[in-house]
Amino acid sequence: MAERLTLFRQIDEDAAKKRLQRLGAKACEPAWVSLWAAALGLPNGTPGAWLLYAQEMRRALLLVGTELPAQPTTINTELRIESGLPPSPEVLNRLWLWERMATPRHWRIQVLDSAPTSIWLPCWLGYHRGRHHRLTVISGLSGEPLPMLKPIVLEGLQQAYWNEQVSTSSERRRKAV
């Protein structure tokens, strides 16, 4: 499998804090979500936009641009959330159909016939402390809220939490021995 492309984080910490505060968050952290990017464009043309998607997403994300805005550096310490294997072409076509139906001016644009690119999408996670703890996900590219990513992020956070619990208990066991 080709190496995963890391998209450039355009929303810095200060801007993310301001946006998340407006959405009611009290704490925040950066995160990366793995998604698949399919090129969009006119038939036999060059890509004009990208559809970002994963199996768990009910609605895909649209990223306008001829190329994916990649950054050369790799991710070190920040939270990484995997979204799994690439969905089948049927899933991709269905997701794109919903987007075309929602915006009729996209009707002529098609998914180009090329292999999907694996990417790391930069995000910011906002945590709200109230009667219930709540999560807000905003894009690290535009700062827009991304509610469609919440199921993937919640699952990823749960997985990270369990991994941490398991490693803590095995550490304790090792010390006890």
Added chain:
Amino acid sequence: MEGFTLFDTVVLIGYISLIAWIGSRFGKDQHNPEDYFLGGRKIPGWAIGLSVMATQASAITFIGAPGWGFEGGLERLVTFINVPLAMLVLILVLVPIFHRAGIYSIYELLERRFGSATRTLTALLFLIARGLATGVVLYAPALVLAVVTGWSVNLTIIIMAVLAISYTVMGGISAVIWTDVVQMFVLWLGALLSILFLVTSLPGGWSDVFSFGAASGMFNAIDLSLDPSVTYSLWAGLLGGFFLHVAYFGTDQSQIQRVLSSPSVLDAQRSLLIGGYLLIPQMLLFLFIGVILATYYQQHGLTPPENLNELLPRYVVSAFPSGMAGLVIAGVFAAAMSSLDSALNSLSAVTVRDFYSRYIKPNASDAHYLKASRMATVFWGLYATLFAFFAGNLGPVIEAVNQIGSWFYGALLGTFLLAILSHRSNARGAMAGLVAGMLSVWAVSSLLDISWLYNNTVGVAISMSVGYLVSLTAPAPSQDQLSDVIMAEAAPDMQAVLAARADNAEVIGKEARLTRRRCIGLFAWFCLMLGMLALLQGWANG
């Protein structure tokens, strides 16, 4: 009696010019509809709060409340005693959801939850109710101002309309809020000056007011009667007035738009807190002016004017020194215009967001929508002005306008609560509940002899019950439709995960306990106000 002198006119014109200058200053930084309708979400909470207060203290407060105080003492205060509780519900339930949804018009939320038909219907009802009411908001003070200044009614209508339309068109919500802040202070200054002059003109000062008020039962604000036909009983105020104010502040675009324009949820809460704390004292202030005027009229053996709305303006013009009267009459202008500008901005927002951008010109540029917003403001301004011109000959229509509002708000609040609180409700139920809620308010107010304050309570109860029951006849909404109102992360195991992550994440903003403290403060304020009224009433009745 000096009347409205040339110096008063100069003061009034000076004030009008100041407002026009402030309003026009905000026109320079408008680049897109978000700047125009939401002030780029940069307006501080305290300014928004004062603006909400200024809108609420419309001409009906400045002109009408002294008349109510003159007639019935403090009895109408129970209508406002519930405001801290209403703000508490708004802070906890409605505002976080509206703010997080990132919307311009609150009816957009109903579309996401129930589909486009519900949004279109509720937005249309808002345009009808608020559009007609705006004409009355313009006409009522114009009539009074015409009486005291000697100018023609049409001239006072045109002055107020042209001024309010101009600065709303140029400056959008920013102009509305910042001019409202100035107008709020002029309004209070006018009221305090009126009290000062009135009390000093009485031989015994405050003791005359208190002895006359106590002797004539004017301090009996709390009526514990359980009879639902008693208009201003404590129960009507608590149960009926509570829903009235939650509906008014929470589901009327002209009110909630200011909250949507706050930079954060905390700022949005602060803007409501100001109203929650200050609305009761403000109403008490204006009702007290009425009590003082009643004392003054009784001591001087005067006959009150037939239209009690003219009471305070007439006194001001006759008793105040030249120049001071001009300032207080400017306060009346301020009251009328602060209500008018908010109504125009919200009518324009709903017209463009809920109709123009959906049905006439979707996918246009931001610049185009900004232009369309300004055109819509002018349209609604002209509509209100035309309605105000003819309102004098349409007496029963004014009453009908108020009726439409009271039919509509309860049912609309019920629909919003259904959207937020019931995850089983769907589009069919919402539409049925909305229509049934409105019909039930109409039926109850025409067939039963109960206080009008209960209208909104009936509307909320019927629209929620019918809405829920009818929803059971159609499939439940999808998770996508619920995403704006439901918390997908509410599962107990997920809560532990989020709590652990939040503890290790970087803290932003202020502490979470602030909201809880604010709500406790509002509740304590409500108890304090009620206790003080009870003490005053107890003292007055020996």
